[in-house]
Amino acid sequence: MRYSNCFIPTLRDVPADAEVISHQLLLRAGYIRRVTSGVYDYLPLALRVLRKIEAVIREEMNRAGAQELLMPMVQPGELWEKSERMEKYGPELLRFTDRHSHESCLGPTHEEVICDLVARELRSYKQLPMNLYQIQSKFRDEIRPRFGLMRGREFIMKDAYSFHADADCLAAEYDKMFATYQRIFTRFGLKFRPVEADTGSIGGSDSHEFHVLADSGEDLIAHCADCDYAANVEKAISVRPCISATPAALSVVETPGVSSVEDVAGFLSVDIGQLVKTLIYRIQGGAQDGAIVAACVAGDDQLQEIKLAHVAGADSVEMATDDDIASIGGVTGFVGPQQLSVRVLVDNRLHGATGLIAGANRRDAHVAGLDFGRDVPEAEFVDLRETRAGDRCSRCGGEMQLSRGIEVGQVFALGKRYTEPMEVLFQDRQGKRSVATMGCYGIGVSRLMAAIVEQCNDEAGISWPLALAPFQVGLISMGRSDAVRQTSEAIYRQFLEAGIDVLWDERNERPGVKFKDFELIGLPFQVVVGDRGLKEGAVEIGWRQQSRSSVPVADVVRVALSELEQARSSEAVN
RNA sequence: CGGGGCAUAGCGCAGCCUGGUAGCGCAUCUGGUUUGGGACCAGAGGGUCGGGUGUUCGAAUCACCCUGCCCCGACCA
Missing domain, CATH: 3.30.930.10 (Bira Bifunctional Protein; Domain 2)
Known part of the structure; x- marks a missing residue:
C-alpha cells in the first residue's frame, strides 16, 4: 500500500481516557x-x-x-x-x-x-x-x-x-x-x-x-516455583500452617468498640492469624437460593468468594446485610461461628487449630480459646481461602508465587x-x-x-512480531528527487511481487515524521531510499529500532527477503 | 449498582475559585521556504464551553438535575 492512500489516523498525544498501554498505543497508532x-x-x-x-x-x-x-x-x-x-x-x-x-x-x-x-x-x-x-x-x-x-x-x-x-x-x-x-x-x-x-x-x-x-x-494467577502447578486464584489450593495458640477453655473477652481483625489482634496483642474471620453470605442461585451461610477463614487470609459459592452449591454469593446477620444470631462486627442458626463452613487451614479468637456474637465482645472441634462441632471444613504469595504448593510443597x-x-x-x-x-x-x-x-x-x-511495545510504539505486523516492510522515500521516487517505486513493486506486505511512505513529509509513524504503528522492517545513499548506489535496510546497513540497490529486495525469511524461521516454533 | 474523578476545537490542555461575550500547543487548510529522525514564516478555518433548568443586566465560570466518559469493586474471551 502507498501511505497516502491509507487510513491511518495517528495521534501525537495520548488520549486522556486510555489507561493501559495497549489501549493507548492502539488508539495513537490509528x-x-x-x-x-x-x-x-x-x-x-x-x-x-x-x-x-x-x-x-x-x-x-x-x-x-x-x-x-x-x-x-x-x-x-x-x-x-x-x-x-x-x-x-x-x-x-x-x-x-x-x-x-x-x-x-x-x-x-x-x-x-x-x-x-x-x-x-x-x-x-x-x-x-x-x-x-x-x-x-x-x-x-x-x-x-x-x-x-x-x-x-x-x-x-x-x-x-x-x-x-x-x-x-x-x-x-x-x-x-x-x-x-x-x-x-x-x-x-x-x-x-x-x-x-x-x-x-x-x-x-x-x-x-x-x-x-x-x-x-x-x-x-498462582503458580508453584518448583513444579508446574498453576491455577487461577479463584481456584488455586495451597497450604500454610495455622497459627494456633495453646489449647484453653472458651472464655469471653470484652473488646469495646474493637471489631476489625487488625484492631482486635492489636488490642489483644496476638498474631492476626490467630483470629477467625466469620463472614456471613447470602447464597444466590442453586437449590439453596436465598439461604444464608457463615464462612470462616483465618484472620490473615482472604475469603475466595468463588470457592464459597462452589461449596455452598450456589451460582454466586453476596455479603449479607446487617439484618440477615441479626436474623441468624450474629452481631455485625462481632460475628463468631458458635451457635449460629446456619451452615458454618470453615477453611481447612483452621482444621485442628486451637486457642483461636473469634467474635462472641455479642456487641463489644470476642471469645478466646476457640477450638472448632470442641466448640463448633457442626462446622464443615472446606477450602475457602485465597492463595497468598509464600504459601506452600499443595502438590509438591514448593513456594507459591x-x-x-x-x-x-x-x-x-x-x-x-x-x-x-x-x-x-x-x-x-x-x-x-x-x-x-x-x-x-x-x-x-x-x-x-x-x-x-501489552507485551510487545517500547518507547517508540508497538513492536509486532513479524508474523502479525500489519505490514512487514516499511519503505521510506526521503526527498523528492526523481531518482528516489523511481528507485522506491521499483523496490515497492518487487516486494509486492514477492508477496511481502509493504507500506510505501511516499508522502511529502520530513523523514522524522515517517520514521516516527512507522515505529509507532510497529512495522518490523525498514527500507530507506534517499539521495545520500543513491549517490553510492545504495539504500538502507534494517529492523525497527536498530541501526540500518547499506545495500546496493540491485540487491536490496533479495537481501531484505532473506533477512525476513531468516527471522521468520527463528520466530516460528514448530 | 456502590465508591471516586472528569466533561472547553480532531488530540492534549488553560480559563472557572473572584461571572463581563473563549484561549494555548499539536493536528487541519492556503502560500512560501525547507526535506536523513515529529521543520520554519505568513495567513486561514474549526467550539450550541456534554445537555437542561435556575440565579443574574450578563453564565464556560455560581446552584440544582440529567447524560456521557474514566478509575476502584462484583462479571468474563
Whole structure:
C-alpha cells in the first residue's frame, strides 16, 4: 500500500481516557476508535493484524482436525430457555424482542446454537467425534467495559465445540485442544501460562485458562516455583500452617468498640492469624437460593468468594446485610461461628487449630480459646481461602508465587451440561440412545491483539512480531528527487511481487515524521531510499529500532527477503 | 449498582475559585521556504464551553438535575 492512500489516523498525544498501554498505543497508532462503551471500530491496520492472528488460529485448529463454520449473532430466546440459561446468564445477555414479539438475544457464546444444530443432524456414534469452530463477534453486556480491547462488550472470539460419544474421547480432545492452544500462543511469541480454572457460568468439570503474563492483567494467577502447578486464584489450593495458640477453655473477652481483625489482634496483642474471620453470605442461585451461610477463614487470609459459592452449591454469593446477620444470631462486627442458626463452613487451614479468637456474637465482645472441634462441632471444613504469595504448593510443597495475567483463552470439558437439556442424542454402538459429551474452547481474538501489544511495545510504539505486523516492510522515500521516487517505486513493486506486505511512505513529509509513524504503528522492517545513499548506489535496510546497513540497490529486495525469511524461521516454533 | 474523578476545537490542555461575550500547543487548510529522525514564516478555518433548568443586566465560570466518559469493586474471551 502507498501511505497516502491509507487510513491511518495517528495521534501525537495520548488520549486522556486510555489507561493501559495497549489501549493507548492502539488508539495513537490509528488501529482502533471507540464507537460506544466497550464497542470499537477496527481500522484497516487493526483488521490486517486480526486477520493474521486468525490465520494462525485457523491453521492450528484445522491441523487439529476441527472444521470452521459460522453461526449467527442473533439467537432465539427459546434455545436459551431450553438450556436454562435465559435466567442464569443474567443481564450480560443482551435481550430484545422482534416485531413478532419473539424473544431474541445477541450471542455471548454459542453452546445453545451449536447444540441445536448438532442435535438435529446427529444420529450415529459413527458421526463422532466432531469439533466445530467459528471466528465471530460476540456481545456481552459487561458491567464495566474497560482498557480498550481488553474488556469490550462486543469482541471477536474463536469458539470451538466438540462432541463425543464418551468421556474418554472428550478427555483426548481436551488434551489435543490444550496442546493446540500451547502451539498457538507460542507461535505468537507470547509469555503465557496455562492455569487450572474455575468453570464460571459456562459450567462443566475441568477447565484451564491461558493467561498472557502482564502487570496490566485483570486476573491473579498462582503458580508453584518448583513444579508446574498453576491455577487461577479463584481456584488455586495451597497450604500454610495455622497459627494456633495453646489449647484453653472458651472464655469471653470484652473488646469495646474493637471489631476489625487488625484492631482486635492489636488490642489483644496476638498474631492476626490467630483470629477467625466469620463472614456471613447470602447464597444466590442453586437449590439453596436465598439461604444464608457463615464462612470462616483465618484472620490473615482472604475469603475466595468463588470457592464459597462452589461449596455452598450456589451460582454466586453476596455479603449479607446487617439484618440477615441479626436474623441468624450474629452481631455485625462481632460475628463468631458458635451457635449460629446456619451452615458454618470453615477453611481447612483452621482444621485442628486451637486457642483461636473469634467474635462472641455479642456487641463489644470476642471469645478466646476457640477450638472448632470442641466448640463448633457442626462446622464443615472446606477450602475457602485465597492463595497468598509464600504459601506452600499443595502438590509438591514448593513456594507459591502470584502473577497478573490476561486471560486470552479457556478450554472446558463440559460433559453433558448442555447436551442433556438440549437433547444432543445419538445411537451408540449397542444401538441405545445416548447423550453426547461436549467440550468447548475459546480464544479472545480481539483481546489477544491487545495482550500482544501489552507485551510487545517500547518507547517508540508497538513492536509486532513479524508474523502479525500489519505490514512487514516499511519503505521510506526521503526527498523528492526523481531518482528516489523511481528507485522506491521499483523496490515497492518487487516486494509486492514477492508477496511481502509493504507500506510505501511516499508522502511529502520530513523523514522524522515517517520514521516516527512507522515505529509507532510497529512495522518490523525498514527500507530507506534517499539521495545520500543513491549517490553510492545504495539504500538502507534494517529492523525497527536498530541501526540500518547499506545495500546496493540491485540487491536490496533479495537481501531484505532473506533477512525476513531468516527471522521468520527463528520466530516460528514448530 | 456502590465508591471516586472528569466533561472547553480532531488530540492534549488553560480559563472557572473572584461571572463581563473563549484561549494555548499539536493536528487541519492556503502560500512560501525547507526535506536523513515529529521543520520554519505568513495567513486561514474549526467550539450550541456534554445537555437542561435556575440565579443574574450578563453564565464556560455560581446552584440544582440529567447524560456521557474514566478509575476502584462484583462479571468474563
